Amino acid sequence: MFDEIRIEELEVFAKHGVFPEENTLGQKFLVNVCIKTDVSKAAAGDDIHSSVHYGNVCSYISEFMRNNTFKLIETVAERIAMGLLVKYDLIREISVEIKKPWAPIGLPVESVSVMVNRSWHRAFIALGSNMGDKNKYLNDAVSALDKADGCEVKKVSSFIVTKPYGNVEQDDFLNGVLELKTYLRPYELLDLLHEIENAAGRKRVRRWGPRTLDLDILLYDDIRMNEENLTIPHADMKNRDFVLTPLKEIAPYLVL
């Protein structure tokens, strides 16, 4: 589906490591990167501005690795992957491998390495509130999500007043749906939604009780998962007009 731009064995002298001497003496690191992007526009126009300049990517990596010190090459790889995803709009997926050919482990080894893969995902999030200043709770949630690391709100539906669903006697809800671009994985996204709910003073007193703010993952790319505290697509969304109506407004093309 995507084209690839590869960087192989970029050499950087830096100070990452768990052992204190690694943080003072430093050692050689080798970096491999595979960028998934669409190069057709750049190729057609023979224009570097429509592509990802691999020279600039190499400088970014080299500088980042020399100016920071981490214990784990996992951290180095992940931070580079995320930094590049955010910096270059054209990068859709990226893998970053960090190798240590001189790892001081006291055994003969060719090299040790970590490779991380990160990419952009599209999620749809349902928003609901039926306590206090409902409109403010929903608007604040939209901006909190837009400001969060690795997240960008692409579309927000109108907010609609809905009768409580599920045989519950409580105040009317204000509901909406937003489309999110994110590099967070489903469980990381779930944690972020919980943090935002908690910041809005959400108390989990009883199931289906009134709430200041409720945020649910409806869809995440095309994935299907059924785990103890996370089901995607949302288990009951097809029965909930308060979700389907705003979802249809911002994504009428979706086939559920």
Ligand code: ROI
């Ligand atoms: N009913 C409506 N109308 N809107 C909601 O957001 C909502 N959320 C819930 C329950 C209690 C199921 N009912 C709802 O969690």
